[in-house]
Structure formats: structure tokens, C-alpha cells
Amino acid sequence: MSIVAHRRVAIVRALVVGVALATAACSSTSTNYVPEPVREAPDLTYALTLESSPKLAVRFDVGVIGSSDGITEFALDEGFGGVKQAGSEFVRPEATDERGAPLQVERPAPYRFIVRHPPGARIALRYTLPETAPKTPFVDSGHFRPVLTSSLLHLIGDVALVAPRHLDSGTRRVIELTFAGFKDGGWSGATSFRPDLDAIRVRESIGAFRHGLIVAGDVDVDVGAVRGRPVAVAMQRGAFGFTADEFAARVRRIVELQRAYFRDDDAPYFLVSAIAIGAKSETSFSAGGTGLTQSFAAFLPPGAAFHVDTDEAKLIDGLLAHEMAHHWIGGRVAVKPPEAEHYWFTEGFTEFVARRVLADAGLLTRAQSIDELNATLLEYHVNPEKNAPAARIADAFWADPNVGDLPYQRGNLVAIVVDHAIRARTGGKNGVDDLLRELVRDAGEGQLVVDTDDLLLRISAWAGADVAARVRAVVVNGETVELDPTTYAPSLRYVPGDPPQFVDAEASPTP
Numbered sequence: 333m334s335i336v337a338h339r340r341v342a343i344v345r346a347l348v349v350g351v352a353l354a355t356a357a358c359s360s361t362s363t364n365y366v367p368e369p370v371r372e373a374p375d376l377t378y379a380l381t382l383e384s385s386p387k388l389a390v391r392f393d394v395g396v397i398g399s400s401d402g403i404t405e406f407a408l409d410e411g412f413g414g415v416k417q418a419g420s421e422f423v424r425p426e427a428t429d430e431r432g433a434p435l436q437v438e439r440p441a442p443y444r445f446i447v448r449h450p451p452g453a454r455i456a457l458r459y460t461l462p463e464t465a466p467k468t469p470f471v472d473s474g475h476f477r478p479v480l481t482s483s484l485l486h487l488i489g490d491v492a493l494v495a496p497r498h499l500d501s502g503t504r505r506v507i508e509l510t511f512a513g514f515k516d517g518g519w520s521g522a523t524s525f526r527p528d529l530d531a532i533r534v535r536e537s538i539g540a541f542r543h544g545l546i547v548a549g550d551v552d553v554d555v556g557a558v559r560g561r562p563v564a565v566a567m568q569r570g571a572f573g574f575t576a577d578e579f580a581a582r583v584r585r586i587v588e589l590q591r592a593y594f595r596d597d598d599a600p601y602f603l604v605s606a607i608a609i610g611a612k613s614e615t616s617f618s619a620g621g622t623g624l625t626q627s628f629a630a631f632l633p634p635g636a637a638f639h640v641d642t643d644e645a646k647l648i649d650g651l652l653a654h655e656m657a658h659h660w661i662g663g664r665v666a667v668k669p670p671e672a673e674h675y676w677f678t679e680g681f682t683e684f685v686a687r688r689v690l691a692d693a694g695l696l697t698r699a700q701s702i703d704e705l706n707a708t709l710l711e712y713h714v715n716p717e718k719n720a721p722a723a724r725i726a727d728a729f730w731a732d733p734n735v736g737d738l739p740y741q742r743g744n745l746v747a748i749v750v751d752h753a754i755r756a757r758t759g760g761k762n763g764v765d766d767l768l769r770e771l772v773r774d775a776g777e778g779q780l781v782v783d784t785d786d787l788l789l790r791i792s793a794w795a796g797a798d799v800a801a802r803v804r805a806v807v808v809n810g811e812t813v814e815l816d817p818t819t820y821a822p823s824l825r826y827v828p829g830d831p832p833q834f835v836d837a838e839a840s841p842t843p
């Protein structure tokens with residue numbers, strides 16, 4: 333169950349001066365989280381070793397019983413989050429049998445390693461990550477690629493931890509992850525499975541395990557409880573204009589809001605990382621993130637701060653709320669491949685939920701929330717790809733920025749349409765929130781995997797068959813989303829046009 337729930341390029345918008353934002357403090361208590369120990373021998377091991385001489389490098393040793401046909405392929409997820417030539421950072425692939433004798437390794441692509449060995453033998457594949465080049469931010473998904481500098485290691489498992497192809501990725505297995513040389517070198521860190529770099533052995537599918545996060549180096553790790561469960565925040569030290577405490581409090585406030593929204597406190601542990609990517613700019617703010625197993629990674633510009641005189645605090649909150657919502661939309665409720673055909677749901681509904689949760693908590697003011705709504709309407713209406721069908725999104729999501737933006741905009745508006753229809757039908761008693769909570773509830777202890785047809789059936793049940801038919805025409809065929817003029821009436825007044833906009837009816841002067 334490899335989940336790719338990622339935000340492309342989150343927010344690139346000019347900063348607007350003069351907007352105040354109410355900061356929400358959050359009390360947190362420290363907790364020592366140790367996952368339930370798994371005692372069985374591991375089926376798959378990953379050992380990371382930090383080497384400082386002759387040069388800085390991290391060595392990866394992957395151990396497994398090889399395929400019964402004597403040919404074992406290990407692979408990274410080419411195309412994950414738009415990453416091309418995954419694995420091209422890694423050098424010196426070598427393989428050995430259990431006595432340490434060398435085995436032949438072929439590498440037909442940067443992301444494929446093929447080892448020949450006696451059938452069914454225990455084998456180990458080794459590869460090395462040298463210090464990585466400075467990244468060009470948010471271009472060609474550079475922020476998702478492995479990062480190794482003298483003070484930071486940041487790894488998303490899909491493009492850093494190879495998977496043995498002969499073991500299917502969905503079956504739960506015992507997987508071990510160990511670190512050597514990190515503590516001795518003064519490196520701290522955390523993973524998707526515990527808030528330090530101690531060895532872990534978990535029972536997890538290979539897909540979910542590899543869809544996790546490893547962050548180490550000059551990193552402040554702050555662990556606190558949210559609704560009784562530990563949430564770790566790992567922040568690159570000295571990179572931002574806020575302290576680790578301030579950032580962790582902000583993160584935990586948003587985790588708390590999202591858990592309350594989805595009415596789900598089941599996650600035993602959660603990690604949020606923040607590292608600096610890109611360059612500081614006076615005129616724009618570029619940030620991104622990706623939702624991962626029991627975690628999400630946030631990428632912020634150096635010096636990012638919760639400035640109250642600009643929109644920067646709002647943009648950071650928006651990013652955190654979006655990525656946190658992916659724990660449910662895209663995570664617990666995942667979509668079938670091709671994923672991009674379902675981004676109207678996993679990205680668009682996530683945008684909707686992020687705005688609603690922040691607005692309901694007062695982290696977005698009424699004016700900011702109306703501005704966000706109108707910005708979405710405007711961006712959608714000027715998008716030259718606004719009538720692209722689902723198949724085009726699947727083809728060109730990563731290649732064409734307008735196509736890449738479309739499911740965020742279109743799906744957000746579709747969520748508004750569905751929400752309004754449910755409210756109209758139930759006299760305001762229910763909304764799209766209830767449909768989302770129903771999906772999460774149906775995921776039970778595990779994961780619910782849906783496609784557009786499944787989602788349309790739910791929409792039909794909650795909002796009516798006519799609404800489901802309209803949504804299908806939009807998300808499958810690319811027809812233009814039309815909002816009902818009574819959406820948000822009487823609080824907001826709908827002004828038709830291209831784009832249509834909402835004005836605050838309560839703030840409007842009486843004629």
C-alpha cells in the first residue's frame with residue numbers, strides 16, 4: 333500500500349502586508365514514546381551507518397533472504413512525487429552473501445539493483461549516499477530527494493530505501509531499521525517510527541515502511557502529547573525564525589484540530605519534520621510538504637517565521653493543516669492507481685479541510701478565509717487547463733504546472749459543491765465533513781482504498797444522484813465547476829462573473 337499523498341509546490345504567492353493572525357498557544361507535555369517491541373527475527377533489515385572519513389557519507393546495508401530463483405531485484409520508486417532518475421545520488425552498489433563473499437550486482441537504471449545469488453540465500457545489498465549537491469528548491473521535486481550535508485540527513489524512504497521486488501509490498505512483515513555512527517558523531521534525529529535514532533523493529537508492510545521519513549543531524553526533536561498520543565517535531569536547528577518550541581506548539585495545535593475534525597485519535601505516534609529548502613525571498617514564500625506513514629515532511633524557506641504582519645504565518649499554518657489532513661485523506665483513505673486521476677479528492681478535499689479547520693479554529697480570520705475561497709475561484713477560472721479531463725491530469729500532473737494545480741483547485745470547489753448540497757438536503761445538520769468521517773470510520777483499523785466510482789457512490793448517498801452526476805462530469809470529463817449561487821448564503825453574497833466571487837454580506841454596507 334504505497335501511498336503517495338504529496339503536495340506539489342505548495343504555495344507560491346506574493347506576501348500581503350497588513351494581515352494579523354491570532355496565534356494559538358498549545359500546552360504540551362513531554363512523553364517518552366517507545367513503540368511496542370517486536371521480538372521475531374526480521375524479514376528485512378535496513379542498517380544506516382554515518383561515515384565521516386575519508387569523506388562524509390551514509391552507507392545503507394539492506395538484508396533479506398533472496399528470491400528462490402536466484403535473481404533478486406531491489407528498487408526505489410521511480411517517479412515518486414515527480415522524482416526522476418531516483419537513486420542517482422547513490423554510489424558503489426555491492427552485494428554479499430551471508431558469509432560476506434561478493435555477489436554480482438547489475439544496475440540497469442539508477443533505481444534498480446539486480447543481485448545474482450544461490451537460490452533462496454540470505455543476501456545483503458550495500459549502497460552509499462555521498463554528500464549531496466545543494467538543491468534547487470521545488471524544481472524537479474528536488475526537495476523529495478535524499479539530502480546529506482555535514483549537518484543534515486533527510487530521507488523519504490520511497491526514494492532512499494530499496495524494496496526487494498520478490499516480496500510484495502502490501503503484506504505486513506517484521507522490518508528492522510538501525511543506525512550506527514550517528515550518536516557518536518553528535519547527530520540526533522527521529523523517524524516515522526520513534527522520536528530518536530534507536531533501533532526499531534516494526535510489523536508493517538514494506539510499502540508503508542518505505543513511505544516513511546528519516547531525519548537526522550543538527551535537529552531539535554521535541555516530543556509532546558496531543559489528545560494523549562505522542563507527536564514528535566524534528567526541526568532543523570538554526571534554519572528558521574522561530575524556536576523549536578514555538579514551531580512544535582504550532583504543529584501540535586494543528587494536529588489536535590485535525591484529529592478533532594476527523595474524530596480519530598488512533599495514531600499511536602506521529603512525526604513532523606521541517607527542513608529549510610530554497611532561498612529566502614522578500615517577495616514570495618515557497619513551501620511544500622508530503623504526507624508519509626505516521627508523519628509528514630515540511631519544506632520551508634530559510635528564515636521562515638510566524639510573521640504576524642504578513643501572510644507568512646497563515647501560509648505555514650495552511651501547509652501544516654494540509655499535510656496533516658493527508659493522514660486521513662490519502663493515508664487512511666487512500667486511492668487506487670492511477671493516483672493522479674484521484675487527486676481531485678486527495679488534494680482538493682484536503683485543501684477544503686485545511687481551510688475549514690483553520691477557519692473554525694480562528695487561525696484564519698473571516699476575511700482571510702473569504703480571501704482564500706476567492707483566490708481558489710480566481711486561480712481555477714484563469715487556469716488554461718481548467719477543462720482538462722482526469723486522464724490528462726494522470727498524464728501531465730508533474731510535467732505541466734497548470735495541470736498540476738488543477739486538482740487542488742477543482743477538487744476544493746467540488747468539496748464546496750458537495751458540502752452545500754448535503755447542507756441543503758439535511759437542513760444544515762450535515763456536511764461534507766460527515767462524508768469524510770464516514771470514510772475514515774469505514775477504514776477501521778486499516779486502510780480504505782477507493783476510486784472515483786466509490787467516492788461518487790458516497791456523494792450520491794449523501795448529496796443526491798444529481799450532485800454525483802455533476803461531480804463526475806467535472807472530475808472525469810473536465811466540465812467547469814458551477815457553484816450554486818446560494819452557497820454560503822446569507823452570510824456571503826455570490827457575485828456571478830468570470831471568476832465568480834463571494835463578498836461578505838455581513839460586512840457589506842446596507843443600501
Ligand SMILES: [Zn+2]
Nearest residue numbers: 337338339679
Ligand atoms: Zn497534498
